[in-house]
Amino acid sequence: MHPLRTALLTSADGSRVSEGIRIKDQPGRQTFDLRGSEIVRARLTTDTTYGAGPGRRLAVA
Secondary structure (H helix, E strand, C coil): CCCEEEEEEEECCCCEEEEEEECCCCCCCCCCCCCCCCEEEEEEEECCCCCCCCCCCCCCC
């Protein structure tokens, strides 16, 4: 299962675009492209995780 993240981009005029991002369930660098115009805010939300539980945290850098 690939964890799903949602990226919400907000532009200067207040309009928003939401885009789903799938990443690989493996350590190491992973990249993805997000495109927008005059973006003033970006929010990355974790929708699912693998192996989550007490004492375990998701790291996003």
